[in-house]
Amino acid sequence: MPYRAPVSDITFCLDHVVGFDRVTAHDRFAEATGDVVTAILTEAGRICEDVIAPLNRAGDLHPAKLENGVVRTSPGYGDGYHALAEAGFMAISADPEYGGLGLPHTITTAVNEMIGGACLALELSPLMTQGQIEALEHHAPDAIKDLYLPKLTSGEWSGTMNLTEPQAGSDVGALTTKAVDNGDGTYAVSGQKIYISWGDNDFTENVVHLVLARLPDAPAGTKGISLFLVPKKIPDADGNPGVANSLKVVSLEHKLGLHGSPTCVMQYDNATGWLIGQENKGMAAMFTMMNNARLGVAVQGVSVADAAYQHALAYAVERKQGRTKGETGTIIDHADVRRMLMEMKAETFAARAMALDLAVAIDLATTGDGAADARAAFLTPIAKAYGTETGIKVANIGIQIHGGMGYIEETGAAQYARDVRVAAIYEGTNGIQAMDLVGRKLMDGGDAAFALLDEVEAAGGEFADVIRPMAKALRKTTEDILALDMEDRFGGAVPYLMAFARVLGAHYHAKAAATGDKARKAMAQYHITRLLPEAHAMMAQARCGSAGLHDLTPDELAA
Template identity: 50%
Template sequence: MPYDAPLDEMAFTLEAVAGLKRLEGLAGLEAYDPELVMPILEEAGKLARDVLAPLNQIGDSQGAVLTEDGVTAAPGFAEAYAAFRDGGWMGLTAPEEWGGQGLPKALSLAVMEMFHGANMAFALCPMLSFGAVDVLLAHGSDDLKTAYLPNLVSGTWTGTMNLTEPQAGSDVGALKTKAVPDDDGSYAVSGQKIYITWGDHDVAENIVHLVLARLPDAPAGSRGVSLFLVPKFLLKADGTPGERNGVKCIGLEKKLGIHASPTCVMEYDDAKGWLIGEPNKGLACMFTMMNSARLSVGVQGVAVGEAAYQTAFAFAQERKQGRVEGVEGAAPILHHADVRRSLTTMRARVAAARSICYACAVAADLAEAAPDADVRAAAKLREDLLTPIAKAWSTDMGVEVASLGVQVHGGMGFMNETLAAQLYRDSRIAPIYEGTNGIQAIDLVGRKLSGSNGESMRVMLGEVEATAAAARATNDPQLVQIADRLRAGAEALREASDWMMGQMKGREQDKALAGATAYLELAGDVIGGHFLTRAAVAARSSD
């Protein structure tokens, strides 16, 4: 069964749960029309189902290849990228002045869910390009914007993020790549970066690398890191790619999954680059890309979970084993109660994670576009609170659901040639990159909860309790039971939040940090349950 995006569920989650319609008419989002949502989702669904999904297992088995001329993408990927580019999908959220369509991030996130669900290895390429566009919009000089944004927005060129080095994993302050000023205002960048997603390939005309490096007089640690734009090909006077720059891929990582995504070891040898933002302020610039990437990675968990559910559900309808009352002969395993329990668990957790991610994206849109300063501030608090939960809870969920998918397949799920096995392998990277999930948990406790003195979580819990009250008011026996469970969850989360706040203000912060992952898991369970309950209440009064 090929991947087929659940369009009605996605649209319902965007509108009835995440509140997408709140964005209508806001400055910068004038192009958004609620009537466009379903047509956009339908067209993206066709690309995902008909073009990207058929290449998923081909890419897994054959992968990208490093040649003397650089990296050659997996078979069919260049043609698929051309279809993605020509469809205008890279420009969904970019401002119209740079060739974009000015649509909400939340809508683009739903589109990217489909692409990740159909072919995660492929979708990683535009995911990094979206981040590069965000960084240039926020921090790039006018010259850099003019030279690079139109082609990044159109998808003619792609972008990357270069942080990690062999001796420096998550500790960005330990990086050693250097950047020496040249007389023409550029910088000579030298060093080695590892784990660079789509660091080299042949699907686009140029690659725009965003590279963290140190200036000669930079202070030690993260305070001495600057950000540079380093293109694969230097631009000619007319703005088109010309001479090859001093950057190349010297190795492809051999990974557990996402084999068709070229994860590169990149070598910079006096490569010409240009400073983005202020000297020694590169980490702040890069966090613009990181925050965007963290939510995008969260939706990867949703996407792979959805694909795993669809694959397991199709298998459960076809695989016959055992006897069931009322079924003549061997019964499809879908008739067995434990298999149905597994499938229901998969579907519910995917729906909860989708709601968390979409709600985070709507908050991000409101934080930028709402006309009222108080609304913007409240939306920013919500975005900050949900981002680490969206990234960590959703990607842990993706691994768990993919594992359940393998279990439903039984022995067949353990065979490498099955899609179930591939999805399990592909999903495992998501809790690691763009900040491990342990780092997300520490960020939730140390910055997002404590930084607002608990206000962001107090407001969230108020909404959870309001949802529980709405469910109880329906007098539907099932919803009343759900309301009671949701209230109990909210109380547990409130108690845990108060304890965390107390520990972080005291002298034994390690106690809070040791429990941070469990706290994030609880927050995701409760907030995800809140959104599922909101959806259930809304569905009672809809068609």
């Protein structure tokens, strides 16, 4: 079925749920007028529907390939990439000094959702480049900025980030890639990296890698990691791609989904690189890129959820099966099918609103708003985990609505589930996000958490009497979590995060319902009466901590 870009749904969230007008009220973003935003979202939606969406199935059926050391991308991907680049969608929020539009990150987030809904495998490429641009803007010396940022911003060059190694997954501090000072301002970088999304392609002039490596005699662990910029081709005196650097794609990893996205094993053999940021401070620089990517990954979950919902809805209104009491004679008249569709739509709305709420907080933080900065930090792990879990859940329900046909690849329903599954793993697994939430994000004594709950409890509307008690219960649970040692916090971290997502989701739905729109009220009613009660069980699990989790030995678990 044709993909429909959710321009109106996104615009509704911006106008009525997340308070985007607070961003545009600042001089920094004065150019993001209503007309400008509408024009950008409308054009992005058109390109996604007409150019990008047709590539989704083609990329799944005809994956990227490595031929004689050269990556060959899926049919049409180059055309799709260039359509996005020419429209300026690679760097909506980048610094205008280097060719960016300087618009709020919220707009980038909205556009990325539509690109991901149209073709998630291709959307990964601009997402990586956007993160690299932000890292270089904050941490690179001026000479690097002047050379690389215009090329990355225009889309002539693309960017990646290289963290993971075969022996060092989430434990980045265990990496062994090394960098040796060449004495001329460059470094020789050697080592192997895995899971490098879009580590190479055949449609940009150059691919620029940000690589974590360890200098000689650097401290152990993450405190001894530095960040290096390592281009595929070393720019010449005129800034054009010159000689090939000593790096290569060893192989492409065979993935469950996202077949159109070449995920590379990269080998660096004394490759020429430049230090970004300070020595042994590479994680601080890389986290600039990773935090950007965590919001981006949350949005990928929303992207797939929305696309899977559209696919399932189109099937439900056409498929005739069994007897129904409705007028259509198709399965959409079955109560259980309606339940599944309502759940898909309610979860997708809540996850979208949360991602846009986070994006608004990030934009406000750039204006010096300390409260917004704290809000953004606290929302990041919740948005990433809930957004990606929503993508997985909704895609799975979509298969169920299709019945047996959902399990048949030709219908396309299964691709959504395969493509989105990895989103709960990369940029920090959802378990790591939850541990970050109950650990680092509660180091303020719960101030950021309580500020969000204050907002929820103060809200009025017809659903306040249901939501407010749940928010108060979550406040008490937060206080209980703060009293636990870290091991017990970690044992209940995931259900605590999901309970917070449930309460915030209800809050967003209530704000939408307050507009008086009949459909929004119906969705709020569904979420608040059927999904919000799950938070009670989640909070009970969170308070259990780690009790019982280590009662069985490995041998007993295997028995």
